[in-house]
Amino acid sequence: xxxxxxxxVLPSPAQDMDPQQIQEQMMIKTMQTAMESCVGKTVVSGxxxxxxxxxxxxxxxxxxxxxxxGAGVPGAAGGTSIADLPIKEQLxxxxxxxxxxxxxxxxxxxxxxxxxxxxxxxxxxxRAKNDLYNGVAAGCFxxxxxxxxxxxxxxxxxxLGFGAFxxxxxxxxxxxxIDRGADPI
Numbered sequence: 001x002x003x004x005x006x007x008x009v010l011p012s013p014a015q016d017m018d019p020q021q022i023q024e025q026m027m028i029k030t031m032q033t034a035m036e037s038c039v040g041k042t043v044v045s046g047x048x049x050x051x052x053x054x055x056x057x058x059x060x061x062x063x064x065x066x067x068x069x070g071a072g073v074p075g076a077a078g079g080t081s082i083a084d085l086p087i088k089e090q091l092x093x094x095x096x097x098x099x100x101x102x103x104x105x106x107x108x109x110x111x112x113x114x115x116x117x118x119x120x121x122x123x124x125x126x127r128a129k130n131d132l133y134n135g136v137a138a139g140c141f142x143x144x145x146x147x148x149x150x151x152x153x154x155x156x157x158x159x160l161g162f163g164a165f166x167x168x169x170x171x172x173x174x175x176x177x178i179d180r181g182a183d184p185i
Contacts, residue, residue, distance in 0.1 A: 038121035046114030053109025054102045061101035116142045116166075132170050139166025 017025070034040040082090060120138035124130055143162025147154040 038118060038125065041121045042114050042118035045117030046110045049113025050106045050110030054106035056109065057102035057105030058098055060105070061098040064097075064101075112142065112146065115145060132167065132174065135170035136163050136167045139163040142166075 035044070082093065085093070116138055119141045120134050123137050124134045127134065140159040140163035144155040144159035146162070147158030150158075
């Protein structure tokens with residue numbers, strides 16, 4: 001009778017691996033365990049949202065046309081226009097604005113991602129199911145939480161809007177996609 005991991009009878013998978021492969025497998029297991037926890041999902045979603053928000057903020061600030069060249073410089077006396085400043089000063093003002101916009105968007109996206117992912121994970125753990133309703137409930141909670149300072153009506157509208165958006169995205173992601181380029185057999 002051969003029992004697994006019994007010395008001399010059947011070699012265990014670890015006996016056939018060198019130390020580097022064993023360490024690699026241990027790291028993979030550690031990362032999988034971390035990503036299965038609600039804390040891990042929340043941190044990763046917040047971090048990824050922060051990064052995406054920063055890139056989005058940079059892009060949106062570069063596309064902003066709310067400060068034409070003839071407008072006055074904020075904080076400058078005498079109505080100095082941006083076009084009258086030296087190029088170096090114009091660039092400095094532009095980069096400062098881009099940095100502020102990127103930081104603001106990064107914080108907001110990170111916060112939204114962390115709240116949504118943490119809430120969805122907690123709901124999934126409580127319900128012990130992975131279905132569409134977890135995302136909808138997490139979206140409703142997140143939308144209401146984000147709009148809570150605007151009063152009950154704003155919280156309700158935020159909850160309904162974010163919940164509907166979450167339902168649409170989750171329903172699309174759970175659809176059976178037809179891949180026309182796949183092998184028909």
